Amino acid sequence: MVLSIAIPMTLGFITTPLLGLVGTGVVGHMGDPDALAGLAIGAMLFDLILGSFNFLRASTTGLTAQAYGRRDRHAEQGVFWRAIISALGCGVALLCLSPLLLAAGLTLMGPDNAVAQATSTYFSIRILAGPAALANYAILGFVLGRGQGSIGLLLQTIINGINIVLAIALGLWLDWGISGVAWATTVGETIGALAGLFIVLRSFDRADRPTRGEIFARKPLAELFTLNRDILIRTFVLLGAFALMTRIGTSFGAVTLAANAVLMNFLMLSSFYLDGLANAAEQITGRAVGARHRPAFDRGLKLTTIWSFGLAGIISLFFLVAGERLIAALTTSPDVREAANLYLPWAAITGLTGALAFLMDGVFIGATWSSDMRNRMLMSFVVYLAALAIFVPLFANHGLWLAINLFLFSRGVFLVLRVKQRADQTFRPAQ
Template sequence: MVFAIALPMTLAFLTTPLLGLVDTAVVGRLGDAALIGGLAVGAMLFDIVFTAFNFLRSSTTGLAAQAMGREDWVEQQAIFWRALITSAVVGALVVVASPVLIWAGLIFMSPGENVGAAAQTYLAIRVLSAPVALANYVVLGFVLGQGRSGLGLLLQTVIYGTNIVLSILFGLYLGWGLPGVAWATVISEIIGCAAGLLIVISGFRAVARPAWSKILDAAALKRLLSLNTDIMIRSLGLMFAFVWFTRLGAALGELQLAANAILMNVFMVASYYLDGLANAAEQIVGRAVGANHRPAFIRAIKLTTLWSFVCAGVTTLLFLVFGDRVITMLTTVPEVRELASVYLPWAALTALTGALAFEMDGVFIGATWSRDMRNMMLIVLPFFVLAAHFLGQAFGNHGLWAALNIFLAGRGVFLMIVLPRRTRETFVACHAGSERLA
């Protein structure tokens, strides 16, 4: 059951870093390191905003899975409509506030003049996709909560497959460059949103249709708001860590920033690869909590943790062996290739150091233990900020990558420490001997 859910979503999530690889390759072949840096900064700032609202996917997955475990079909539909309404409001606000957000983000990142101009061009176009991109989070979260990972794979393939094709067409063949890459994203998000809403809504059963009073129930909205706020804080903390890493890397120069941008695609491949198993944990754990079935909960943790580390080990090994070839495909700039090869082992290691963090995220999202995710992030993040600063000063880019690996490992360990206590508190009936946590 774990791989029946995880494999389709692993393939689905791999389309995201694949898109990043294609976008970087398209811009990298323009022969300008400033454009590579501009894409990296622009994509990072865009991800800050959108990762902050990733709760739309995470909370929808956990709540839908728990409702499914209780066999509450009316509440499942109500969860979908609450989240979709939220995504529409938030998406519209992001578009309206985009000039201020872009201005503030570029001031914080402090890129060079050429990099900043490229990033602003990219962001001004891509932000137009905000409402549909957030709606896609809701659709994906809902189908994952239902265990329909095959449909999730289909929808992600539609979005990112279209994006990849259009990025190559607009960016290279039509000669639009970086703006073409941004427009490709906007159009693909619209197409994916239309397909997702059509499939999900057409599958709703009329007998389980919730009344508006059910959708707008005060207690349910309060729980959703609390859950979303906690996950948003956690997600902002996570993105701040990557922004801080990018900002300190930018201070080392354009070439160093471009090399790190190439290597972050290596990390993203590993992260989305592990997200497939984390999503299996979300769905199975959510059902177990909804049904108050502790044995299924424990088994899900054991299986997904084991396979997370196995897959992470394989991913690290593959990048250590073939990483230089990947770098060569992503950029034609010799200096960027050389620098990226130097720091490749650090990037490859992120799969192993981040494996437990991804796994625990899946467990805590499925169980809707959002407060613990928030608290652990607020504990670990200050240590990373300080470590990146001082290690970066002492050892340059090697220090930055070392600090990033420490941060990833620390998140997983701190969540694992909290896990036994939260398990005891959540399940009202348990059989302590044979089912205790390993």
């Protein structure tokens, strides 16, 4: 059961970096470095903006899985409508705020006029898909909560597949350049959202439809708001930790900074695989909590833990063995290659040090123990800051990688130390 849930979503997540490579390749073929830099800045801004709304996916998965575990189809539909309305509302707000967001992004990055113009072109088109992109978060969270990983994979394939094909057709064949890449993303997100809505709504039974009053009832809305708030805080702290790593890395010079950027791809690739198992944990633990069935919770936790560490070990071993060849494929600079090879072992083990953190995130999201997840993230960030203060002055970039590994490891440890007590509290009424 664990792999049947994890594998489809892992395959779906893997299409995301392919999408970025295609967009970069299309604009790169224009031979205009300003356009390529503008694309990089625009894509980074959207990663930051849309990534901040990942709580729409996570909270919907946890609440849907619990309703599914209770066999409460009426509540499932209520969760979906509250999630989709929240997503569309946030998307419209992004559209209204887009001029301010673009201005803030350009001020933060400080590009020259030509690059800023390219960024503005890309941003102004892609932001049109804001409501659809956030709706896709809610739809994906809902189907994952129901254990429909194959539908999740289908929707990710539709979104990214259309995006890739149109990026090539519009950007290269029709010579639209960066505008074509932006329109490809906009169309892909929109068609994906429409397809997702069609699939989900067709599965609903009219007899289970909630009333408007039930959808906007105070208690479930407050629960959704609290869950989203806690996950948002957790996400911001996580983004802050990696931003701080990049900021400190700049003090070691351009070569070390570039080497760190190359090695961060290893952490990113590890996260795609581990996120699939985290999604499995969300669904399994969410259903167990909804059904108030402690044995299912314990069994799911055990199985996902075994698979997570097994897969993390394989990934880390692969990077240790093949890492130098991968680095050579990612950069042609001899200096950057040499520096990246020096710090390779630190990046290779991030899968192992982060395995428990990814898994526990899934468990706590599925069980909707969001305040614990938020608090343990803040505790881990304090450990991270202390590690930076101690080890960076002593070991420079080695100390920086040591600190990020300690951050990942402490997140998992702090969360796992809370699991038993929290589970005892949650399942007590059923015993």
